[in-house]
Amino acid sequence: MTFNALLARKTGDTIATDIVTLEEHDLMPGDVTVAVAFSTVNYKDALALSGRSPVIRSFPLIPGIDLAGVVETSNYPGIAPGDRVLVNGHGLSQTHHGGYAQKASVPGEWLVKVPDAFSARDAMAIGTAGYTAMLSVLALEHGGLTPDSGDILVTGANGGAGSIAIALLSGLGYRVVASTGRLEESAYLKELGAAEVIDRHTLSAPGAPIAKERWAGAIDSVGSHTLANVLAQIRYRGVVAAFGLAQGADLPGSVLPFILRNVTLAGIDSVNAPLAARQHAWARLATDLEPGKLARTTQVIGLAQVPAIAAQVLEGRVQGRTVVDVNA
Structure with a gap:
């Protein structure tokens, strides 16, 4: 055939x-x-x-x-x-x-x-981006974060992984701050569950090695100066899940957030993740992702x-x- x-x-x-x-x-x-x-x-x-x-x-x-x-x-x-x-x-x-x-x-x-909750189309509406977003949420949870910990920042918010990360986190009760270069699409991000939308340019330029604490955690798909600035502004014992390099593969930051604030940087790999991790992520997607938000x-x-x-x-x-x- x-x-x-x-x-x-x-x-x-x-x-x-x-x-x-x-x-x-x-x-x-x-x-x-x-x-x-x-x-x-x-x-x-x-x-x-x-x-x-x-x-x-x-x-x-x-x-x-x-x-x-x-x-x-x-x-x-x-x-x-x-x-x-x-x-x-x-x-x-x-x-x-x-x-x-x-x-x-x-x-x-x-x-x-x-999962029974999804059609094949739904599964691909989630795809690697959504599955990676779920792995990132699991990393935040593994680091001890809960909705009571404080705001969670999502960079690259208008992209596939960012969109689903917002939907997942807001559905779990977190207050989500979305970072995007397309502020004209803020209404879309708020429909997904973002409580606040900020301009990505506030994070994309070289910054201080450590700065005022702002977020309990973050999911980053951008890398480079953005990730370095995010780490510099994470609260004490916060967690950052990183999987992307849209701005660059470099990390021009400092050890100060790690040794002064006990910040955790969790790398997220979706390509070679073991089967058990994949199955766990997909099972959580089936229970934690609202179908209406996925459709949007x-x-x-x-x-x-x-x-x-x-x-x-x-x-x-x-x-x-x-x-x-x-x-x-």
């Missing part, structure tokens, strides 16, 4: 994509075959398609770091035909064909069963629209989450 896919090829330093028709023998090795229904466009996907970061390590390759669908065939224990499954990260869009296709063959240990963060596109949307993601012009209907 044939299936459609968005295939990335590289010539020199240029990455080009085309919608192609492939056959099952074109799939990569895996003990589970999935009829893919939906994928997503994340910041990492945008980096991969642009070539700005060497996400894709071998060409040609089907991009897409997320997928959700129904199992067609399985030789993996505990996974059976008909199961609704998802994959976030692992080798997708790096060394293994990803989610921008109507079919995938993957190792069974990469799969998480879609989401737009749906077809495969052919992925490159254009990816470019907009890099330009900071996409609000919330983008779901890819691979059959559209």
Whole structure:
């Protein structure tokens, strides 16, 4: 049987994509075959398609770091035909064909069963961004934070992970402060649950190594000077969960927040997280994320629209989450 896919090829330093028709023998090795229904466009996907970061390590390759669908065939224990499954990260869009296709063959240990509370579309409206947001919330909780601890800052608030982080935190009772470069979209952030919206430029320039205490914790997707300033303003025994580098991969800060205020910086990796951590995060998403808020963060596109949307993601012009209907 044939299936459609968005295939990335590289010539020199240029990455080009085309919608192609492939056959099952074109799939990569895996003990589970999935009829893919939906994928997503994340910041990492945008980096991969642009070539700005060497996400894709071998060409040609089907991009897409997320997928959700129904199992067609399985030789993996505990996974059976008909199961609704998802994959976030692992080798997708790096060394293994990803989610921008109507079919995938993957190792069974990469799969998480879609919680009953979600459709496949819902699962991809959450995707790596929302799953990463949940891992970040869990890190704040692990560090001892509760809603009574004080305000939680979310940087990159208009992005996919930021939007879902706001929805999760506000639903759990936290007072959330959203940092964004698009203040004109403050109403959207407040609909998700932000109590206050601040201009990202107040955090993005070089700052003092330690400053007035403002937030009990933070979820940061920006890195660089922003993360350094966030750490400098975290309250005593506060926690910061960091997973992004939209501003940069550097951290031009100081040890002072760590040794004077006992601040914890928790790194969040969603790509290689163990299965138990993934399952726990998805179980919490099923109970803690309000469906109405998820719907407000989401737009749906077809495969052919992925490159254009990816470019907009890099330009900071996409609000919330983008779901890819691979059959559209």
